[in-house]
Amino acid sequence: MQKILVSAFLLFLSAHVAYSQTYAKNGMVVSAHATASQVGVDILQKGGNAIDASVATAFALAVVYPLAGNIGGGGFLVYMDAQKNATTTIDFREKAPLAAHSKMFLDENGDLIKGSNHNGLLSAGVPGSVAGLYMAHQKYGKLPWASLVQPAIDLAEKGYPLSWNLHNHAVEMYAEEKTDHIMPSLYKNESGEIVAWGELWKQPALAKTLTAIRDKGQDGFYKGAVAKEIARYMKENGGIITMKDLEKYEAVERAPIKGTYKGFDIYSMPPTSSGGVALIEMMNVMELAGLDSIEFNSAAYVHIVAEAMRRAFADRAEYLGDPDFNPDMPLDRLTSKEFAQMRYDNIDLTKASVSDSSQFGQLYDGHNTTHFSVIDKDGNAVSLTTTLEYLYGSKMGSPKLGFLFNNEMGDFNPIPGYTDTGWLIGTQPNQIQPEKRMLSSMTPTIVSKDGKPYLVIGSPGGRTIINTVFQTVLNVLEYDMRIDKAIEAMKIHQQWMPDKIYYEEDLMSPDTRDILIQMGHTVEARENFGRLMGITVDPKEGYYVGAADSSGPDAAAVGY
Numbered sequence: 001m002q003k004i005l006v007s008a009f010l011l012f013l014s015a016h017v018a019y020s021q022t023y024a025k026n027g028m029v030v031s032a033h034a035t036a037s038q039v040g041v042d043i044l045q046k047g048g049n050a051i052d053a054s055v056a057t058a059f060a061l062a063v064v065y066p067l068a069g070n071i072g073g074g075g076f077l078v079y080m081d082a083q084k085n086a087t088t089t090i091d092f093r094e095k096a097p098l099a100a101h102s103k104m105f106l107d108e109n110g111d112l113i114k115g116s117n118h119n120g121l122l123s124a125g126v127p128g129s130v131a132g133l134y135m136a137h138q139k140y141g142k143l144p145w146a147s148l149v150q151p152a153i154d155l156a157e158k159g160y161p162l163s164w165n166l167h168n169h170a171v172e173m174y175a176e177e178k179t180d181h182i183m184p185s186l187y188k189n190e191s192g193e194i195v196a197w198g199e200l201w202k203q204p205a206l207a208k209t210l211t212a213i214r215d216k217g218q219d220g221f222y223k224g225a226v227a228k229e230i231a232r233y234m235k236e237n238g239g240i241i242t243m244k245d246l247e248k249y250e251a252v253e254r255a256p257i258k259g260t261y262k263g264f265d266i267y268s269m270p271p272t273s274s275g276g277v278a279l280i281e282m283m284n285v286m287e288l289a290g291l292d293s294i295e296f297n298s299a300a301y302v303h304i305v306a307e308a309m310r311r312a313f314a315d316r317a318e319y320l321g322d323p324d325f326n327p328d329m330p331l332d333r334l335t336s337k338e339f340a341q342m343r344y345d346n347i348d349l350t351k352a353s354v355s356d357s358s359q360f361g362q363l364y365d366g367h368n369t370t371h372f373s374v375i376d377k378d379g380n381a382v383s384l385t386t387t388l389e390y391l392y393g394s395k396m397g398s399p400k401l402g403f404l405f406n407n408e409m410g411d412f413n414p415i416p417g418y419t420d421t422g423w424l425i426g427t428q429p430n431q432i433q434p435e436k437r438m439l440s441s442m443t444p445t446i447v448s449k450d451g452k453p454y455l456v457i458g459s460p461g462g463r464t465i466i467n468t469v470f471q472t473v474l475n476v477l478e479y480d481m482r483i484d485k486a487i488e489a490m491k492i493h494q495q496w497m498p499d500k501i502y503y504e505e506d507l508m509s510p511d512t513r514d515i516l517i518q519m520g521h522t523v524e525a526r527e528n529f530g531r532l533m534g535i536t537v538d539p540k541e542g543y544y545v546g547a548a549d550s551s552g553p554d555a556a557a558v559g560y
């Protein structure tokens, strides 16, 4: 009998996701790689603030998490200064090169050349990460810049033991890809073999590039020897990024998008990301939805959430793009309570609407990214999402420089004017223009209560990012869920086109699925959405509770 009970208990354990939260009093970093989280916490312990820890964590991720951590990509940072009760954001999204144009991925018939906007160096945008981290440090950092880049140099020079997860990534990647499309030194040791699980992976070329950045700041990347080699490598391998593109790149500080939800203040990323606007629009709709009387994750709940998503994604496609090229975006309107009321009134609670934006009311009428969250001893918080677009971006990089270029040009609308019922959007605000930033879905977010950070959250996942962050924020604010539970709870994704509800495999009951189908929805399972990294602050005691999504085998919340 005892044996049966033990087996039943073990079965229970194995059938449940082993997720947990980490507690800390003084500071915390939650990232996709435990080594990078530890680098950030070391900086906090040396007296650095949340910005210092973020810079160090980001550079460390560029070494230990090359699938998405990067210096060849871009991202967004939201920063809340808890003493001043002030929040700002830094946009270091990649830009289209000067030689780019709106039809660069089309054939002579105007059709998209399959895969062209995501493959090869033509798909690379001008990288923004180094400029963004440098700007954050210049404006808000405390410790010397060199001391924040040095831990990454040490990891690249001395090596770090490759995890089981990344070793397997490497094996799969080399089995699947033509090797001439992968930077030859990626996950390779000095003998040219794939680095084994637990073996130290050293990256001398990357260490040299990082040393130039340590010594010269932003100029170490955008000017001089590194820039020259980027331009040479681009020219020889089909890319169009030049020295001039690099020299002209600047990160931009922007005011955050702000919204409220039942007494909480939500700060998120404005365009060039669509994430903040869509998040606030959906939170405003949910505030009207009477969630007190709707069971969490019931069919009625999923229906309303999906309808809010459908509308927010239709608005995203219609109105949002790079603010420098779209100065008249109706951001105030899209994030207003009145607009949410109109969007909510238009939802039929008994049946699915069709993804036809003309039926939602007029505006004035009526694979891969990574996120980390940081908080320091003074309660200052950073929410930072950075990306190469696909896993390992373009997968190409000069062996002399040791890093990969993004394939972010794929985030532009590739065929001007052509929107289909699949994933293609052709609306004007996000069509390719020289020096334009491509629209993003990254949604680094900080929620505050009474002027102090309450939740720091974000995720990778392409267009699913917006919805994954939205549901996690809702789980914490509306249902008061513990951060690990909020992260792991079932997520759904509806993005206007395709007109479908995607749900996390095994997490939606068959009964719920049947009711949704009867309401007119199409439903489809997906393995998982996102990889959320979150921190909450206990409002009474002030301690920090962090959790990393269990979908990230190397991820960790580290505190002190």
Ligand code: GLY
Pocket (backbone or CB within 6 Å): 368, 369, 387, 388, 389, 390, 408, 411, 439, 440, 441, 442, 462, 463
């Ligand atoms: N590359 C993903 C995004 O920016 O949304």
